[in-house]
Amino acid sequence: MTRFDADTPTERRKLFADAVTAHRTRGSAFLTIEAAPPETPAFDPDGDDEDEEDEPQPWLQFAEKTFNLDTTDDELDRVKGLVDEFPEFRIEDLESPDTAEGTNVRISARSDANRLADFADRVFQEVYEREADYRAWVVAV
Structure with missing residues (x-):
């Protein structure tokens, strides 16, 4: 691979494939695959100083025919709905350790x-609610 990021739906799906x-x-x-932090306005009219770049960003791993991702309760509901649209995919394991907030999801x-690339892009847009022009990085292959 010679490129590792993309920010349009077509280019992201090509990158993921x-x-x-x-x-x-x-x-x-x-x-x-990781999503870059959303763009933040130069001036926040609400005066909210919370820095989204310091928050953990969504990620998705793929290995041996299995996707792995972490979700909040709301994101878990959305990923279940998305998996329903891919009949060849199945949620194989849900793990919610007492020491963690959220659920780790493994999908065959x-x-x-x-x-697979289409699914990955839809995870970021529909499950993690990223805008259509979000930037994604392939950080490990």
Whole structure:
């Protein structure tokens, strides 16, 4: 791979498909995609000094036909709805440790690179509620 980020739906899906192909070709342990923090206005009229860049950003891992992601309760409901739209995908495991806020979700995903890329992009937009022009990074292959 020669590029590692994209910020349009078409380019992100191509990037994700290329990353899945590289992951499979290399036999790497996993592939990780992260969403960049949302753009923040230069001036916050509400006076809210909370810095979104300091907050953890959404991520998605793929390894051996399995997606792995962390969700809040609301995000978990949205990911369940999204998985329903992909009949070849199944939620295999939900883990909610007492020491963590939220749920780790493992989804079996047996499909081609383009279908996996479509799902990954929709996770960021529909589950994590990123805008259509969000920037994603492939941070590990």
